Amino acid sequence: MGWLRAQKVILLVYIGGLTLAAFELNLAQFEPDYLIKSESLLNPETNIADVSSELYPDRAYSFYYRALQASMCSGPGREAQPECQGRDPVKPHEIRELIEHSLATGNRSNEMAMYNYAIVLLQENATPELVDAAIAVWRVNYPQSKNLDPREMVREARQTSASGNRTGRGESEHRTR
Amino acid sequence: MPMNAMGTISLGFIRSPRADFLWFVALPPIALLIAFFFHNTLPYVAQASVAVWVTAPHHYAGWVRGYGLDEDWTRWKNRLILGPIILIPSIVLGTAMVPVTLGIVFLLWDHQHSLMQQYGFARIYDFKAGTDAAFTKRFDFILSVLLYGNMLITAPLWAELWIAELHRWGLALDVEAIRQIQAMSWMILGAFAVIYVGHVIAGAVRGDRFNPMKYLFLLSSYGLWYFVSWQDSFLLYIVAHRIMHGVQYILMVYWYVERKADRTGKTPLLLSNLSLSRFLLLGGAYAIVFHLVTGGNLSHFSFGLINSLQMDPILNFSLEKATGFYAATAVSAASACHYYLDSYIWKIRDPQIQEGL
Numbered sequence: 001m002g003w004l005r006a007q008k009v010i011l012l013v014y015i016g017g018l019t020l021a022a023f024e025l026n027l028a029q030f031e032p033d034y035l036i037k038s039e040s041l042l043n044p045e046t047n048i049a050d051v052s053s054e055l056y057p058d059r060a061y062s063f064y065y066r067a068l069q070a071s072m073c074s075g076p077g078r079e080a081q082p083e084c085q086g087r088d089p090v091k092p093h094e095i096r097e098l099i100e101h102s103l104a105t106g107n108r109s110n111e112m113a114m115y116n117y118a119i120v121l122l123q124e125n126a127t128p129e130l131v132d133a134a135i136a137v138w139r140v141n142y143p144q145s146k147n148l149d150p151r152e153m154v155r156e157a158r159q160t161s162a163s164g165n166r167t168g169r170g171e172s173e174h175r176t177r
Numbered sequence: 178m179p180m181n182a183m184g185t186i187s188l189g190f191i192r193s194p195r196a197d198f199l200w201f202v203a204l205p206p207i208a209l210l211i212a213f214f215f216h217n218t219l220p221y222v223a224q225a226s227v228a229v230w231v232t233a234p235h236h237y238a239g240w241v242r243g244y245g246l247d248e249d250w251t252r253w254k255n256r257l258i259l260g261p262i263i264l265i266p267s268i269v270l271g272t273a274m275v276p277v278t279l280g281i282v283f284l285l286w287d288h289q290h291s292l293m294q295q296y297g298f299a300r301i302y303d304f305k306a307g308t309d310a311a312f313t314k315r316f317d318f319i320l321s322v323l324l325y326g327n328m329l330i331t332a333p334l335w336a337e338l339w340i341a342e343l344h345r346w347g348l349a350l351d352v353e354a355i356r357q358i359q360a361m362s363w364m365i366l367g368a369f370a371v372i373y374v375g376h377v378i379a380g381a382v383r384g385d386r387f388n389p390m391k392y393l394f395l396l397s398s399y400g401l402w403y404f405v406s407w408q409d410s411f412l413l414y415i416v417a418h419r420i421m422h423g424v425q426y427i428l429m430v431y432w433y434v435e436r437k438a439d440r441t442g443k444t445p446l447l448l449s450n451l452s453l454s455r456f457l458l459l460g461g462a463y464a465i466v467f468h469l470v471t472g473g474n475l476s477h478f479s480f481g482l483i484n485s486l487q488m489d490p491i492l493n494f495s496l497e498k499a500t501g502f503y504a505a506t507a508v509s510a511a512s513a514c515h516y517y518l519d520s521y522i523w524k525i526r527d528p529q530i531q532e533g534l
Contacts (some may be wrong), residue, residue, distance in 0.1 A: 013286055017271070020278040023346075046349045048341055054352045055340075056333050059409050108221040109411035141221035143476050 041069045042083035060107035067098035067116070096120045111145060114138035118150035187386040189306025191298070192432055200428055201298065201394045205401035205421050212417035216410050223481035224415045229468050234460030235423035236467075238430035241456070245445030246434060281342070291422055292325040295398045298425065299391050306388035313385075316376050323366050324399050330362040332406030334414060431456050 004011070041049050049065035056062050073084035074095065099117045102110070118134040135150055148156070190197045215223055243249050243257055250257065271279035299317050303309040329335040336359070343349050350358070377387065401421055405414040431453055438444045444451045448459070468477060476482075525531065 009289070013282060014267075016285070017267075017278060017282040020281055021271070021275040024275040024278045027347075040344050043349075046351050048344045048349070051340060051349070051352055051355070052337065055355060056337065059333060059337070061337050105409045106216065107409045107411065111221075140481070143222055144474055 036068055038072055038083055041065065042072060042087075044083065044086060058105070060102045060105040060110060060113065063098050063102035063105070064110055064113045067095050067102065067113075070095045070098060093124070096124060108141050111138070111142045111147075114141060115145070115147055115150060119154060122150060122154040184384070185381045185386055187306040187308050187388055188390060189302060189304075189308065189388045190390060191301055191305060191429070196428075197390060197394075200425060201390075202397045204424060205397045205417070208417040208420035208424075209401060209404065209413075211420060212405070212413045215416045216413050220481035221412060222476060224412050225474075225477040226480040227416050227419045229464050229473065229477050230461070231419050231423035233464035233467050234457070235426045237460045237463035238427045238456075240463075241445045241448070241459075242430050242434060245448065246437065247443055248437065248441070277345075284338075288325065288329065291418070292321050294422060294426065295395065296321040298398075298429070299395055302388050302391035302394060306386070306390070308386045308388045308391075310380050310383075310385040312376065313380075316373055319369060320373055321395075323369050325402070327362045327366040328399075328403055328406050331359045332403070334406045334408070334411065427457070427460065 041047050047069075049062075049069040052059070052062040052065050069087075070090045073079055073081070073087055074090035078084060079089060096117075099113055099120060102113045103117060108114070114134070115138050118131060118138055121131045121134050131151070138145070138150075147153075188194075191201065215227075243253065268279070271282075296318060299321070300309075300314065303313060303317075329339070336355070340350070340355065380387070398421065401417055405417050408414075434445050434448070435451055438451050448455060465478075467473075
Protein backbone atom coordinates (compact mmCIF):
# COMPACT_ATOMS: atom_id res chain seq x y z
CA MET A 1 0.00 0.00 0.00
CA GLY A 2 2.81 2.35 0.93
CA TRP A 3 4.51 1.73 -2.41
CA LEU A 4 1.28 2.32 -4.33
CA ARG A 5 0.68 5.54 -2.42
CA ALA A 6 4.19 6.78 -3.12
CA GLN A 7 3.94 5.99 -6.82
CA LYS A 8 0.33 7.04 -7.41
CA VAL A 9 1.09 9.95 -9.74
CA ILE A 10 3.40 8.01 -12.05
CA LEU A 11 1.03 5.04 -12.01
CA LEU A 12 -1.89 7.27 -12.99
CA VAL A 13 0.18 8.85 -15.76
CA TYR A 14 1.08 5.43 -17.18
CA ILE A 15 -2.39 3.91 -16.82
CA GLY A 16 -3.99 6.96 -18.48
CA GLY A 17 -1.28 7.18 -21.12
CA LEU A 18 -1.45 3.49 -22.05
CA THR A 19 -5.24 3.65 -22.31
CA LEU A 20 -5.05 6.66 -24.62
CA ALA A 21 -2.24 5.01 -26.58
CA ALA A 22 -4.46 1.99 -27.21
CA PHE A 23 -7.11 4.31 -28.68
CA GLU A 24 -4.58 6.23 -30.72
CA LEU A 25 -3.15 3.08 -32.25
CA ASN A 26 -6.56 1.73 -33.16
CA LEU A 27 -8.74 4.70 -34.08
CA ALA A 28 -8.44 6.68 -37.28
CA GLN A 29 -9.47 9.86 -35.44
CA PHE A 30 -6.04 10.08 -33.89
CA GLU A 31 -4.47 11.25 -37.12
CA PRO A 32 -2.95 14.62 -36.21
CA ASP A 33 -5.01 16.48 -38.85
CA TYR A 34 -8.32 14.80 -38.02
CA LEU A 35 -9.74 17.98 -36.50
CA ILE A 36 -9.49 19.87 -39.77
CA LYS A 37 -11.14 17.25 -41.88
CA SER A 38 -14.68 17.48 -43.16
CA GLU A 39 -16.02 14.99 -40.56
CA SER A 40 -15.04 17.43 -37.80
CA LEU A 41 -15.95 20.62 -39.58
CA LEU A 42 -19.05 19.87 -41.62
CA ASN A 43 -20.95 17.21 -39.69
CA PRO A 44 -24.52 18.55 -39.82
CA GLU A 45 -25.39 17.27 -36.32
CA THR A 46 -22.49 18.81 -34.46
CA ASN A 47 -19.18 20.08 -35.70
CA ILE A 48 -16.33 21.94 -34.12
CA ALA A 49 -16.72 25.08 -36.25
CA ASP A 50 -20.40 25.62 -35.43
CA VAL A 51 -19.96 24.71 -31.75
CA SER A 52 -16.97 27.05 -31.32
CA SER A 53 -18.67 29.87 -33.16
CA GLU A 54 -21.76 29.65 -31.02
CA LEU A 55 -19.87 29.39 -27.74
CA TYR A 56 -17.05 31.80 -28.49
CA PRO A 57 -18.00 33.81 -31.58
CA ASP A 58 -15.20 36.37 -31.33
CA ARG A 59 -12.26 34.10 -30.68
CA ALA A 60 -9.45 33.40 -33.12
CA TYR A 61 -10.03 29.67 -33.44
CA SER A 62 -13.77 30.12 -34.04
CA PHE A 63 -13.08 32.42 -37.00
CA TYR A 64 -10.42 30.06 -38.27
CA TYR A 65 -12.60 26.96 -38.05
CA ARG A 66 -15.29 28.84 -39.96
CA ALA A 67 -12.73 29.77 -42.61
CA LEU A 68 -11.78 26.10 -42.96
CA GLN A 69 -15.44 25.18 -43.12
CA ALA A 70 -16.02 27.76 -45.86
CA SER A 71 -12.97 26.59 -47.80
CA MET A 72 -14.35 23.05 -47.85
CA CYS A 73 -17.57 24.24 -49.43
CA SER A 74 -16.16 26.70 -51.96
CA GLY A 75 -14.66 26.05 -55.35
CA PRO A 76 -15.83 24.12 -58.35
CA GLY A 77 -18.09 21.23 -57.48
CA ARG A 78 -17.71 21.64 -53.73
CA GLU A 79 -21.05 23.33 -53.02
CA ALA A 80 -22.73 20.23 -54.38
CA GLN A 81 -21.07 17.92 -51.84
CA PRO A 82 -23.66 16.40 -49.50
CA GLU A 83 -22.09 17.89 -46.35
CA CYS A 84 -22.16 21.38 -47.92
CA GLN A 85 -25.78 21.26 -48.93
CA GLY A 86 -27.96 23.01 -46.40
CA ARG A 87 -25.17 25.47 -45.58
CA ASP A 88 -25.23 29.06 -46.76
CA PRO A 89 -23.23 29.49 -49.97
CA VAL A 90 -19.72 30.82 -49.40
CA LYS A 91 -19.58 34.52 -50.24
CA PRO A 92 -16.78 36.08 -52.27
CA HIS A 93 -13.77 36.84 -50.02
CA GLU A 94 -15.48 35.14 -47.07
CA ILE A 95 -12.52 32.83 -46.34
CA ARG A 96 -10.10 35.73 -46.47
CA GLU A 97 -12.25 37.89 -44.20
CA LEU A 98 -12.67 35.10 -41.66
CA ILE A 99 -8.92 34.52 -41.46
CA GLU A 100 -8.40 38.28 -41.19
CA HIS A 101 -10.83 38.34 -38.25
CA SER A 102 -8.93 35.44 -36.68
CA LEU A 103 -5.59 37.21 -37.03
CA ALA A 104 -7.06 40.51 -35.85
CA THR A 105 -7.75 38.99 -32.42
CA GLY A 106 -4.00 39.08 -31.82
CA ASN A 107 -3.81 35.35 -31.17
CA ARG A 108 -0.67 34.15 -32.90
CA SER A 109 -0.60 30.58 -31.63
CA ASN A 110 -2.17 29.21 -34.82
CA GLU A 111 0.57 29.03 -37.42
CA MET A 112 -1.80 27.72 -40.07
CA ALA A 113 -3.98 30.83 -39.82
CA MET A 114 -1.00 32.97 -40.82
CA TYR A 115 0.16 30.50 -43.44
CA ASN A 116 -3.23 30.02 -45.02
CA TYR A 117 -3.85 33.75 -45.03
CA ALA A 118 -0.89 34.12 -47.39
CA ILE A 119 -2.23 31.26 -49.51
CA VAL A 120 -5.69 32.79 -49.72
CA LEU A 121 -4.18 36.15 -50.71
CA LEU A 122 -2.26 34.40 -53.48
CA GLN A 123 -5.39 32.60 -54.62
CA GLU A 124 -7.26 35.89 -54.71
CA ASN A 125 -4.43 37.50 -56.68
CA ALA A 126 -3.83 40.12 -53.99
CA THR A 127 -1.07 42.69 -54.52
CA PRO A 128 2.51 41.42 -54.06
CA GLU A 129 2.95 43.84 -51.15
CA LEU A 130 0.05 42.28 -49.27
CA VAL A 131 1.29 38.76 -50.00
CA ASP A 132 4.88 39.59 -48.97
CA ALA A 133 3.67 41.21 -45.76
CA ALA A 134 1.54 38.16 -44.89
CA ILE A 135 4.45 35.79 -45.58
CA ALA A 136 6.80 37.96 -43.54
CA VAL A 137 4.42 37.85 -40.56
CA TRP A 138 4.20 34.05 -40.83
CA ARG A 139 7.98 33.65 -41.15
CA VAL A 140 8.82 35.97 -38.28
CA ASN A 141 6.43 34.23 -35.94
CA TYR A 142 7.31 30.70 -37.08
CA PRO A 143 10.88 30.84 -38.38
CA GLN A 144 11.40 27.09 -37.97
CA SER A 145 8.27 26.11 -39.87
CA LYS A 146 8.72 23.17 -42.21
CA ASN A 147 5.87 24.34 -44.45
CA LEU A 148 6.65 25.24 -48.02
CA ASP A 149 6.78 28.89 -48.97
CA PRO A 150 3.11 29.76 -49.71
CA ARG A 151 4.07 31.03 -53.19
CA GLU A 152 5.68 27.67 -53.91
CA MET A 153 2.69 25.84 -52.50
CA VAL A 154 0.21 27.74 -54.69
CA ARG A 155 2.44 27.37 -57.75
CA GLU A 156 2.64 23.60 -57.22
CA ALA A 157 -1.11 23.36 -56.64
CA ARG A 158 -1.81 25.31 -59.84
CA GLN A 159 0.52 23.08 -61.84
CA THR A 160 -1.12 19.96 -60.42
CA SER A 161 -4.54 21.39 -61.15
CA ALA A 162 -3.56 22.29 -64.73
CA SER A 163 -2.12 18.82 -65.41
CA GLY A 164 -5.17 17.29 -63.75
CA ASN A 165 -7.44 19.27 -66.03
CA ARG A 166 -5.46 18.09 -69.06
CA THR A 167 -5.90 14.48 -68.02
CA GLY A 168 -9.51 15.05 -67.08
CA ARG A 169 -8.88 14.86 -63.31
CA GLY A 170 -9.74 18.27 -61.94
CA GLU A 171 -8.24 19.12 -58.59
CA SER A 172 -8.74 22.23 -56.56
CA GLU A 173 -5.78 24.28 -55.56
CA HIS A 174 -7.20 24.79 -52.10
CA ARG A 175 -4.65 23.52 -49.65
CA THR A 176 -6.20 25.13 -46.67
CA ARG A 177 -5.34 23.01 -43.66
CA MET B 178 -16.69 31.90 22.55
CA PRO B 179 -15.06 35.33 22.22
CA MET B 180 -12.83 35.70 19.22
CA ASN B 181 -9.61 37.59 19.36
CA ALA B 182 -9.08 38.98 15.89
CA MET B 183 -5.33 39.12 16.38
CA GLY B 184 -5.36 35.68 17.87
CA THR B 185 -6.73 34.15 14.71
CA ILE B 186 -3.97 35.47 12.51
CA SER B 187 -0.50 34.05 12.43
CA LEU B 188 1.81 35.51 9.84
CA GLY B 189 4.40 33.19 8.38
CA PHE B 190 6.72 33.69 5.43
CA ILE B 191 8.59 31.30 3.20
CA ARG B 192 11.63 33.60 3.11
CA SER B 193 10.93 37.06 4.53
CA PRO B 194 8.07 39.56 4.32
CA ARG B 195 9.79 41.55 1.57
CA ALA B 196 10.89 38.53 -0.49
CA ASP B 197 7.52 36.85 -0.17
CA PHE B 198 5.57 39.92 -1.24
CA LEU B 199 7.86 40.32 -4.22
CA TRP B 200 8.13 36.71 -5.41
CA PHE B 201 4.86 35.17 -4.30
CA VAL B 202 2.37 38.05 -4.40
CA ALA B 203 3.73 40.64 -6.87
CA LEU B 204 5.43 38.24 -9.30
CA PRO B 205 2.23 36.99 -10.98
CA PRO B 206 1.05 40.53 -11.94
CA ILE B 207 4.61 41.37 -13.01
CA ALA B 208 4.68 38.19 -15.10
CA LEU B 209 1.42 39.31 -16.70
CA LEU B 210 2.93 42.67 -17.64
CA ILE B 211 5.90 40.89 -19.19
CA ALA B 212 3.52 38.57 -21.02
CA PHE B 213 1.62 41.54 -22.43
CA PHE B 214 4.91 43.00 -23.61
CA PHE B 215 5.58 39.74 -25.44
CA HIS B 216 2.05 39.66 -26.82
CA ASN B 217 2.15 43.22 -28.11
CA THR B 218 5.69 43.57 -29.38
CA LEU B 219 7.49 40.26 -29.90
CA PRO B 220 6.96 37.51 -32.47
CA TYR B 221 5.36 34.26 -31.35
CA VAL B 222 8.71 32.45 -31.44
CA ALA B 223 9.84 34.66 -28.54
CA GLN B 224 7.88 32.44 -26.15
CA ALA B 225 10.50 29.77 -26.87
CA SER B 226 13.08 32.07 -25.30
CA VAL B 227 11.12 31.95 -22.04
CA ALA B 228 11.34 28.17 -22.20
CA VAL B 229 15.10 28.44 -22.70
CA TRP B 230 15.80 31.06 -20.05
CA VAL B 231 13.19 30.19 -17.40
CA THR B 232 11.82 26.69 -17.89
CA ALA B 233 15.14 24.94 -18.54
CA PRO B 234 16.84 26.58 -15.52
CA HIS B 235 13.88 25.55 -13.36
CA HIS B 236 14.51 21.95 -14.40
CA TYR B 237 18.16 22.47 -13.49
CA ALA B 238 17.10 23.69 -10.04
CA GLY B 239 15.23 20.42 -9.56
CA TRP B 240 18.31 18.42 -10.63
CA VAL B 241 20.42 20.39 -8.15
CA ARG B 242 18.16 19.32 -5.31
CA GLY B 243 17.52 15.74 -6.36
CA TYR B 244 20.89 14.76 -7.72
CA GLY B 245 23.15 17.35 -6.11
CA LEU B 246 22.15 17.21 -2.46
CA ASP B 247 23.66 14.24 -0.64
CA GLU B 248 20.65 13.92 1.58
CA ASP B 249 18.14 13.74 -1.29
CA TRP B 250 20.35 11.47 -3.36
CA THR B 251 20.70 8.98 -0.50
CA ARG B 252 17.03 9.15 0.38
CA TRP B 253 15.59 8.73 -3.13
CA LYS B 254 18.46 7.04 -4.94
CA ASN B 255 16.31 4.28 -6.45
CA ARG B 256 13.70 6.67 -7.80
CA LEU B 257 16.32 9.13 -9.02
CA ILE B 258 17.97 6.35 -11.05
CA LEU B 259 14.92 4.37 -12.12
CA GLY B 260 12.77 7.40 -12.98
CA PRO B 261 14.77 8.48 -16.06
CA ILE B 262 15.42 4.84 -17.05
CA ILE B 263 11.67 4.28 -17.30
CA LEU B 264 10.53 7.70 -18.45
CA ILE B 265 13.03 8.44 -21.22
CA PRO B 266 12.33 5.29 -23.31
CA SER B 267 8.58 5.86 -22.77
CA ILE B 268 8.91 9.36 -24.20
CA VAL B 269 10.95 8.05 -27.15
CA LEU B 270 8.32 5.41 -27.90
CA GLY B 271 5.46 7.82 -27.34
CA THR B 272 6.93 10.45 -29.67
CA ALA B 273 7.46 7.84 -32.38
CA MET B 274 4.22 5.90 -32.07
CA VAL B 275 1.52 7.84 -30.22
CA PRO B 276 2.24 11.58 -30.52
CA VAL B 277 -1.34 12.68 -29.81
CA THR B 278 -1.43 10.60 -26.61
CA LEU B 279 1.92 12.01 -25.56
CA GLY B 280 0.64 15.55 -26.14
CA ILE B 281 -2.51 14.97 -24.07
CA VAL B 282 -0.64 13.21 -21.25
CA PHE B 283 1.94 15.98 -21.09
CA LEU B 284 -0.64 18.73 -21.09
CA LEU B 285 -2.56 17.05 -18.24
CA TRP B 286 0.58 16.24 -16.27
CA ASP B 287 1.77 19.80 -16.70
CA HIS B 288 -1.53 21.08 -15.29
CA GLN B 289 -1.37 18.66 -12.35
CA HIS B 290 2.24 19.65 -11.72
CA SER B 291 1.42 23.37 -11.83
CA LEU B 292 -1.53 23.10 -9.48
CA MET B 293 0.44 20.92 -7.06
CA GLN B 294 3.30 23.44 -6.98
CA GLN B 295 0.99 26.25 -5.85
CA TYR B 296 -0.74 23.87 -3.43
CA GLY B 297 2.69 22.91 -2.08
CA PHE B 298 3.61 26.56 -1.52
CA ALA B 299 0.27 27.04 0.28
CA ARG B 300 1.20 24.10 2.52
CA ILE B 301 4.59 25.67 3.22
CA TYR B 302 2.82 28.87 4.29
CA ASP B 303 0.77 26.89 6.80
CA PHE B 304 3.86 25.02 7.97
CA LYS B 305 5.83 28.23 8.48
CA ALA B 306 3.03 29.98 10.33
CA GLY B 307 2.04 26.96 12.36
CA THR B 308 -1.47 27.22 10.95
CA ASP B 309 -1.81 23.66 9.75
CA ALA B 310 -5.07 22.89 11.54
CA ALA B 311 -6.96 19.63 11.22
CA PHE B 312 -8.43 19.09 7.74
CA THR B 313 -6.78 22.27 6.39
CA LYS B 314 -4.55 20.23 4.11
CA ARG B 315 -7.53 18.37 2.67
CA PHE B 316 -9.68 21.49 2.32
CA ASP B 317 -6.86 23.35 0.56
CA PHE B 318 -6.25 20.42 -1.75
CA ILE B 319 -9.91 20.20 -2.76
CA LEU B 320 -10.06 23.98 -3.20
CA SER B 321 -6.98 23.89 -5.46
CA VAL B 322 -8.32 21.00 -7.55
CA LEU B 323 -11.74 22.62 -7.94
CA LEU B 324 -10.34 26.06 -8.74
CA TYR B 325 -7.95 24.68 -11.32
CA GLY B 326 -10.43 22.15 -12.70
CA ASN B 327 -13.12 24.80 -13.04
CA MET B 328 -10.68 26.97 -14.96
CA LEU B 329 -9.94 24.12 -17.38
CA ILE B 330 -13.62 23.41 -17.90
CA THR B 331 -14.99 26.94 -18.17
CA ALA B 332 -12.20 29.18 -19.50
CA PRO B 333 -12.34 29.61 -23.30
CA LEU B 334 -8.59 29.02 -23.71
CA TRP B 335 -8.93 25.49 -22.29
CA ALA B 336 -12.51 24.76 -23.31
CA GLU B 337 -11.49 25.20 -26.96
CA LEU B 338 -8.94 22.43 -26.45
CA TRP B 339 -11.13 19.85 -24.75
CA ILE B 340 -14.08 20.55 -27.02
CA ALA B 341 -11.81 19.85 -30.00
CA GLU B 342 -10.46 16.68 -28.36
CA LEU B 343 -13.97 15.41 -27.71
CA HIS B 344 -14.66 15.78 -31.43
CA ARG B 345 -11.59 13.70 -32.15
CA TRP B 346 -12.82 10.99 -29.80
CA GLY B 347 -16.22 10.91 -31.43
CA LEU B 348 -17.70 12.21 -28.17
CA ALA B 349 -18.66 15.63 -29.50
CA LEU B 350 -21.07 17.55 -27.30
CA ASP B 351 -23.58 20.09 -28.50
CA VAL B 352 -23.51 23.68 -27.30
CA GLU B 353 -26.25 23.18 -24.73
CA ALA B 354 -24.46 20.21 -23.12
CA ILE B 355 -21.20 22.17 -22.93
CA ARG B 356 -22.96 25.13 -21.30
CA GLN B 357 -24.59 22.81 -18.77
CA ILE B 358 -21.23 21.22 -17.89
CA GLN B 359 -19.68 24.66 -17.46
CA ALA B 360 -22.58 25.90 -15.32
CA MET B 361 -22.32 22.75 -13.20
CA SER B 362 -18.61 23.34 -12.74
CA TRP B 363 -19.23 26.88 -11.47
CA MET B 364 -21.95 25.59 -9.14
CA ILE B 365 -19.67 22.91 -7.66
CA LEU B 366 -16.92 25.49 -7.15
CA GLY B 367 -19.38 27.95 -5.60
CA ALA B 368 -20.80 25.29 -3.28
CA PHE B 369 -17.34 24.26 -2.15
CA ALA B 370 -16.34 27.91 -1.66
CA VAL B 371 -19.23 28.22 0.81
CA ILE B 372 -18.11 25.03 2.58
CA TYR B 373 -14.52 26.30 2.63
CA VAL B 374 -15.55 29.61 4.19
CA GLY B 375 -17.60 27.63 6.72
CA HIS B 376 -14.49 25.56 7.50
CA VAL B 377 -12.45 28.73 8.02
CA ILE B 378 -15.12 30.29 10.28
CA ALA B 379 -15.54 27.06 12.26
CA GLY B 380 -11.76 26.92 12.67
CA ALA B 381 -11.68 30.51 13.89
CA VAL B 382 -14.39 29.73 16.45
CA ARG B 383 -12.35 26.72 17.60
CA GLY B 384 -9.35 28.98 18.00
CA ASP B 385 -7.42 27.86 14.91
CA ARG B 386 -5.09 30.43 13.41
CA PHE B 387 -4.72 31.45 9.74
CA ASN B 388 -1.90 32.75 7.66
CA PRO B 389 -3.20 35.56 5.41
CA MET B 390 -0.07 35.23 3.26
CA LYS B 391 -1.31 31.86 2.08
CA TYR B 392 -4.53 33.38 0.82
CA LEU B 393 -2.78 36.36 -0.78
CA PHE B 394 -0.45 33.94 -2.53
CA LEU B 395 -3.31 31.75 -3.78
CA LEU B 396 -5.27 34.82 -4.89
CA SER B 397 -2.32 36.12 -6.87
CA SER B 398 -1.52 32.74 -8.47
CA TYR B 399 -5.08 31.86 -9.42
CA GLY B 400 -5.66 35.46 -10.45
CA LEU B 401 -2.94 35.06 -13.05
CA TRP B 402 -4.23 31.71 -14.29
CA TYR B 403 -7.87 32.79 -14.48
CA PHE B 404 -7.03 36.08 -16.15
CA VAL B 405 -4.89 34.60 -18.93
CA SER B 406 -7.29 31.73 -19.47
CA TRP B 407 -10.00 34.20 -20.46
CA GLN B 408 -7.76 35.99 -22.97
CA ASP B 409 -7.54 34.97 -26.60
CA SER B 410 -3.79 34.41 -26.61
CA PHE B 411 -1.93 31.25 -25.78
CA LEU B 412 1.25 33.33 -25.78
CA LEU B 413 0.02 35.30 -22.77
CA TYR B 414 -0.60 32.08 -20.86
CA ILE B 415 2.70 30.48 -21.79
CA VAL B 416 4.83 33.48 -20.90
CA ALA B 417 3.03 34.52 -17.69
CA HIS B 418 2.65 30.97 -16.40
CA ARG B 419 6.22 29.93 -17.20
CA ILE B 420 7.64 32.97 -15.47
CA MET B 421 5.54 32.49 -12.33
CA HIS B 422 6.07 28.74 -12.16
CA GLY B 423 9.76 28.74 -13.09
CA VAL B 424 10.96 31.70 -11.05
CA GLN B 425 9.13 30.66 -7.88
CA TYR B 426 10.48 27.13 -8.20
CA ILE B 427 14.07 28.25 -8.80
CA LEU B 428 13.97 30.52 -5.76
CA MET B 429 12.33 27.87 -3.60
CA VAL B 430 15.03 25.34 -4.45
CA TYR B 431 17.78 27.88 -3.83
CA TRP B 432 16.36 28.86 -0.45
CA TYR B 433 15.90 25.21 0.42
CA VAL B 434 19.49 24.19 -0.34
CA GLU B 435 20.79 27.34 1.31
CA ARG B 436 18.88 26.58 4.49
CA LYS B 437 20.06 22.99 4.39
CA ALA B 438 23.63 24.23 3.96
CA ASP B 439 23.23 26.52 6.98
CA ARG B 440 21.93 23.66 9.09
CA THR B 441 24.05 20.75 7.89
CA GLY B 442 27.03 22.47 6.30
CA LYS B 443 26.45 20.43 3.13
CA THR B 444 26.04 22.11 -0.24
CA PRO B 445 24.99 20.61 -3.59
CA LEU B 446 27.49 19.32 -6.10
CA LEU B 447 29.46 22.11 -7.89
CA LEU B 448 28.03 24.67 -5.50
CA SER B 449 30.46 24.48 -2.62
CA ASN B 450 30.44 28.28 -2.38
CA LEU B 451 26.71 28.64 -2.53
CA SER B 452 25.41 32.00 -3.73
CA LEU B 453 22.29 32.99 -5.63
CA SER B 454 24.26 34.47 -8.53
CA ARG B 455 26.37 31.30 -8.89
CA PHE B 456 23.24 29.18 -8.69
CA LEU B 457 21.54 31.27 -11.42
CA LEU B 458 24.64 31.37 -13.61
CA LEU B 459 24.88 27.60 -13.55
CA GLY B 460 21.18 27.48 -14.40
CA GLY B 461 21.81 29.75 -17.40
CA ALA B 462 24.75 27.61 -18.51
CA TYR B 463 22.60 24.50 -18.19
CA ALA B 464 19.89 26.15 -20.31
CA ILE B 465 22.35 27.01 -23.09
CA VAL B 466 23.96 23.55 -23.15
CA PHE B 467 20.58 21.79 -22.97
CA HIS B 468 19.15 23.92 -25.77
CA LEU B 469 22.14 23.39 -28.06
CA VAL B 470 22.49 19.67 -27.32
CA THR B 471 18.81 19.14 -28.14
CA GLY B 472 19.24 20.89 -31.50
CA GLY B 473 17.55 24.11 -30.40
CA ASN B 474 17.61 27.03 -32.76
CA LEU B 475 19.74 30.11 -32.16
CA SER B 476 16.69 32.31 -32.60
CA HIS B 477 15.22 30.85 -29.42
CA PHE B 478 17.92 32.59 -27.42
CA SER B 479 17.09 35.96 -28.88
CA PHE B 480 13.42 36.58 -28.02
CA GLY B 481 12.65 36.77 -31.75
CA LEU B 482 15.31 39.42 -32.45
CA ILE B 483 16.86 37.48 -35.33
CA ASN B 484 13.49 37.14 -36.97
CA SER B 485 12.57 40.76 -36.38
CA LEU B 486 15.68 41.73 -38.33
CA GLN B 487 14.27 39.86 -41.31
CA MET B 488 11.02 41.75 -41.05
CA ASP B 489 12.63 45.18 -40.82
CA PRO B 490 11.67 46.94 -44.07
CA ILE B 491 14.94 48.92 -44.22
CA LEU B 492 17.42 46.15 -43.29
CA ASN B 493 15.43 43.47 -45.15
CA PHE B 494 17.76 40.71 -43.91
CA SER B 495 17.58 37.07 -44.95
CA LEU B 496 17.55 34.49 -42.14
CA GLU B 497 21.21 33.75 -42.79
CA LYS B 498 22.12 37.42 -42.70
CA ALA B 499 20.06 38.02 -39.57
CA THR B 500 21.74 35.07 -37.81
CA GLY B 501 25.14 36.38 -38.91
CA PHE B 502 24.23 39.85 -37.69
CA TYR B 503 23.23 38.46 -34.30
CA ALA B 504 26.41 36.37 -33.99
CA ALA B 505 28.62 39.24 -35.13
CA THR B 506 26.92 41.57 -32.66
CA ALA B 507 27.48 39.10 -29.82
CA VAL B 508 31.17 38.65 -30.73
CA SER B 509 31.74 42.38 -31.11
CA ALA B 510 29.91 43.13 -27.87
CA ALA B 511 32.07 40.61 -25.99
CA SER B 512 35.22 42.12 -27.52
CA ALA B 513 34.14 45.66 -26.69
CA CYS B 514 33.43 44.69 -23.07
CA HIS B 515 36.82 42.95 -22.90
CA TYR B 516 38.64 46.02 -24.25
CA TYR B 517 36.84 48.29 -21.82
CA LEU B 518 37.53 45.96 -18.89
CA ASP B 519 41.24 45.79 -19.68
CA SER B 520 41.36 49.56 -19.85
CA TYR B 521 40.78 49.87 -16.10
CA ILE B 522 41.81 46.63 -14.37
CA TRP B 523 45.51 46.73 -15.24
CA LYS B 524 46.64 50.07 -13.83
CA ILE B 525 50.07 49.14 -12.49
CA ARG B 526 50.28 52.32 -10.43
CA ASP B 527 47.32 51.15 -8.35
CA PRO B 528 48.60 49.63 -5.04
CA GLN B 529 45.70 47.19 -4.92
CA ILE B 530 46.64 45.89 -8.34
CA GLN B 531 50.31 45.77 -7.37
CA GLU B 532 49.36 43.30 -4.65
CA GLY B 533 48.38 40.82 -7.32
CA LEU B 534 51.48 41.24 -9.44
